Amino acid sequence: xxxxxxxxxxxxxxxxxxxxxxxxxxxxxxxxxxxxxxxxxxxxxxxxxxxxxxxxxxxxxxxxxxxxxxxxxxxxxxxxxxxxxxxxxxxxxxxxxxxxxxxxxxxxxxxxxxxxxxxxxxxxxxxxxxxxxxxxxxxxxxxxxxxxxxxxxxxxxxxxxxxxxxxxxxxxxxxxxxxxxxxxxxxxxxxxxxxxxxxxxxxxxxxxxxxxxxxxxxxxxxxxxxxxxxxxxxxxxxxxxxxxxxxxxxxxxxxxxxxxxxxxxxxxxxxxxxxxxxxxxxxxxxxxxxxxxxxxxxxxxxxxxxxxxxxxxxxxxxxxxxxxxxxxxxxxxxxxxxxxx
Amino acid sequence: xxxxxxxxxxxxxxxxxxxxxxxxxxxxxxxxxxxxxxxxxxxxxxxxxxxxxxxxxxxxxxxxxxxxxxxxxxxxxxxxxxxxxxxxxxxxxxxxxxxxxxxxxxxxxxxxxxxxxxxxxxxxxxxxxxxxxxxxxxxxxxxxxxxxxxxxxxxxxxxxxxxxxxxxxxxxxxxxxxxxxxxxxxxxxxxxxxxxxxxxxxxxxxxxxxxxxxxxxxxxxxxxxxxxxxxxxxxxxxxxxxxxxxxxxxxxxxxxxxxxxxxxxxxxxxxxxxxxxxxxxxxxxxxxxxxxxxxxxxxxxxxxxxxxxxxxxxxxxxxxxxxxxxxxxxxxxxx
Numbered sequence: 001x002x003x004x005x006x007x008x009x010x011x012x013x014x015x016x017x018x019x020x021x022x023x024x025x026x027x028x029x030x031x032x033x034x035x036x037x038x039x040x041x042x043x044x045x046x047x048x049x050x051x052x053x054x055x056x057x058x059x060x061x062x063x064x065x066x067x068x069x070x071x072x073x074x075x076x077x078x079x080x081x082x083x084x085x086x087x088x089x090x091x092x093x094x095x096x097x098x099x100x101x102x103x104x105x106x107x108x109x110x111x112x113x114x115x116x117x118x119x120x121x122x123x124x125x126x127x128x129x130x131x132x133x134x135x136x137x138x139x140x141x142x143x144x145x146x147x148x149x150x151x152x153x154x155x156x157x158x159x160x161x162x163x164x165x166x167x168x169x170x171x172x173x174x175x176x177x178x179x180x181x182x183x184x185x186x187x188x189x190x191x192x193x194x195x196x197x198x199x200x201x202x203x204x205x206x207x208x209x210x211x212x213x214x215x216x217x218x219x220x221x222x223x224x225x226x227x228x229x230x231x232x233x234x235x236x237x238x239x240x241x242x243x244x245x246x247x248x249x250x251x252x253x254x255x256x257x258x259x260x261x262x263x264x265x266x267x268x269x270x271x272x273x274x275x276x277x278x279x280x281x282x283x284x285x286x287x288x289x290x291x292x293x294x295x296x297x298x299x300x301x302x303x304x305x306x307x308x309x310x311x312x313x314x315x316x317x318x319x320x321x322x323x324x325x326x327x328x329x330x331x332x333x334x335x336x337x338x339x340x341x
Numbered sequence: 342x343x344x345x346x347x348x349x350x351x352x353x354x355x356x357x358x359x360x361x362x363x364x365x366x367x368x369x370x371x372x373x374x375x376x377x378x379x380x381x382x383x384x385x386x387x388x389x390x391x392x393x394x395x396x397x398x399x400x401x402x403x404x405x406x407x408x409x410x411x412x413x414x415x416x417x418x419x420x421x422x423x424x425x426x427x428x429x430x431x432x433x434x435x436x437x438x439x440x441x442x443x444x445x446x447x448x449x450x451x452x453x454x455x456x457x458x459x460x461x462x463x464x465x466x467x468x469x470x471x472x473x474x475x476x477x478x479x480x481x482x483x484x485x486x487x488x489x490x491x492x493x494x495x496x497x498x499x500x501x502x503x504x505x506x507x508x509x510x511x512x513x514x515x516x517x518x519x520x521x522x523x524x525x526x527x528x529x530x531x532x533x534x535x536x537x538x539x540x541x542x543x544x545x546x547x548x549x550x551x552x553x554x555x556x557x558x559x560x561x562x563x564x565x566x567x568x569x570x571x572x573x574x575x576x577x578x579x580x581x582x583x584x585x586x587x588x589x590x591x592x593x594x595x596x597x598x599x600x601x602x603x604x605x606x607x608x609x610x611x612x613x614x615x616x617x618x619x620x621x622x623x624x625x626x627x628x629x630x631x632x633x634x635x636x637x638x639x640x641x642x643x644x645x646x647x648x649x650x651x652x653x654x655x656x657x658x659x660x661x662x663x664x665x666x667x668x669x670x671x672x673x674x675x676x
Contacts, residue, residue, distance in 0.1 A: 045534040045535060045536060045537075046505070046534055166624050167393075168624065169624075196392040196393050196561065196625075197392070197561055197562070197563065197602065197605045197606070198392055198601065198602065198605050198620075198621045199392075199624075200605065200607075201604075201605040201607070201620050201621070202620055202621075202622070204607070205620060223534060223535060224535075224607065225535065225609045226564065226606065226607030226608055226609050227607050228609075229607060229608060229609050229610050229611045229613070229614065230607040230608075230611075230614055232611070249611040250611050250612065253609065253610055253611055253612075254610075254612075263536065264535055264536060265609065267535055267536050267538070267539035268535060268539075268564070268609045269539075269542070269564045269565050269567065269568035269569075270564065270568075270608075270609060271564075271567060271591070271676055273568065274567060274568055274587065274588075275546070275568070275569075277543050277546070278539035278542055278543055278568070279539070280536060280539040280540045280543065281536035281539075284504045284506055284507070284537065285504070285534070285536075287504075
């Protein structure tokens with residue numbers, strides 16, 4: 001039974017890719033709750049499976065990728081649960097959810113938009129598909145949404161092509177497209193990574209405002225810890241296809257318990273450390289075809305113990321309400337941060 | 342600045358001509374770099390920051406000799422301290438100096454030829470400049486790989502066999518192959534993951550200490566820039582707006598654009614999330630049709646009528662350089 005506080009509950013999700021070189025376990029046993037009406041950030045390095053996890057929710061995984069196990073329970077309203085993992089990705093039920101209930105914003109606004117269709121065609125498309133509006137009403141609604149995302153002169157913008165817009169404006173168009181059907185969930189996959197710092201700040205502010213105004217649930221995927229601190233209510237840290245730590249933003253930044261989270265936070269340059277050597281995580285993220293046994297982080301972890309960490313994936317431990325850590329040694333330290341520093 | 346600079350840029354201008362349409366008048370040029378003067382001291386790390394379209398990469402490429410500046414001078418101090426005016430040299434005369442000024446690129450995936458093994462990628466410039474070939478070349482490549490933290494046995498492998506961070510190490514080894522004095526790092530750590538980025542920043546700092554390198558570090562991530570630089574030059578729409586020592590720039594910015602940039606840094610601590618901070622609205626000024634007066638005035642919170650008429654020159658204010666009419670009267674917020 002799903003908690004009414006969660007819009008989505010993911011259990012033991014496994015999305016694998018059968019390639020010629022071998023089986024890539026991009027997502028390998030993710031448990032994650034997406035709380036209703038909040039901003040959940042999923043943070044991880046490349047290869048952590050964060051994008052594949054998000055695409056699994058949208059059911060837009062492309063071959064040879066496939067959800068091989070697990071459930072993605074989605075409750076539009078309390079009591080009306082559907083397991084998205086069981087739906088046909090191109091069936092009408094999933095198509096109604098995708099674009100209707102769920103909107104998505106991608107990293108590269110230029111590749112996410114069609115270069116040969118006007119902004120108006122692209123923003124109204126979802127309205128015409130999901131809500132039986134006529135063209136005129138759809139255009140009026142699209143113009144209103146463009147104004148909402150902060151585009152100047154929305155009527156004229158509807159007639160323009162993406163190449164006529166700057167990067168920041170294109171990303172605003174993408175956000176308008178994702179939100180036009182008033183979705184319950186907005187998945188934003190690195191939406192500010194390709195933008196300038198000044199534009200990034202503008203887009204983050206916009207997403208925050210829209211989230212509050214529309215009561216949206218946001219799943220925000222990023223690798224930038226500064227962006228996480230700026231926008232997240234809750235944070236899930238992923239490493240090699242698993243969620244290793246889940247906490248509210250303040251706890252994650254001030255009382256991280258997983259050695260990977262700690263190492264990641266320490267490696268960010270911050271004021272006052274100028275010129276000093278940055279603490280690093282040793283080694284590289286292992287190759288996806290060469291996953292270590294047991295805890296995925298054990299090969300790079302300073303606390304790894306052989307015979308323990310290289311055996312099984314550590315069970316998720318709740319260290320305090322809403323703070324879940326998957327580390328076999330988490331109970332041994334009262335507060336790992338002090339031990340680590 | 343009393344010491345002789347390693348490189349001095351004076352009134353540098355790089356305009357790109359735009360194509361004329363049929364029956365149309367010649368459109369105005371794109372003023373990517375406009376009247377920039379800057380000095381780089383030996384052994385320092387000078388960072389160039391600004392939004393995309395600010396001209397920072399173009400300036401870096403002019404210094405490397407990739408672009409021939411349309412006006413202005415670049416003077417380089419040769420190994421014996423003799424001043425060499427790079428902007429007047431022909432291709433053959435420039436070649437010895439190309440050894441001394443090298444570049445590290447942003448994207449290690451597109452800057453390494455996927456069809457050539459590492460030994461060729463790093464060793465090619467050794468042959469071109471007649472430094473080493475054959476066995477000596479391989480030995481030199483092995484030495485370079487060790488210095489950047491890669492195993493020399495890997496030299497016969499191709500780029501695809503390496504991770505992103507390792508590829509960037511190959512790019513660094515290639516830039517260092519000819520023992521340069523000045524290295525232009527164009528967004529050298531921007532494309533890397535957080536944990537790998539820290540490794541590469543440390544490597545760049547170690548190499549600088551060992552070899553006495555001078556870095557021109559082009560970047561947009563101010564947190565990284567603050568960590569690595571001695572001085573910072575801020576560019577906006579082709580012009581320098583402020584040059585200062587790192588700690589001064591972050592503590593007390595003198596130019597409104599610098600203040601705005603500092604205000605956009607996402608800090609890795611939710612407790613420092615500023616509820617209603619001032620954001621920089623709008624977009625960077627057009628380089629083909631720049632605003633009158635100060636390029637920044639349409640976006641500036643402090644702009645007065647004067648700002649749209651008179652173009653502020655880069656001038657000394659309290660031992661620092663800033664291009665703003667109101668630098669003395671504003672008290673701007675730092676980090």
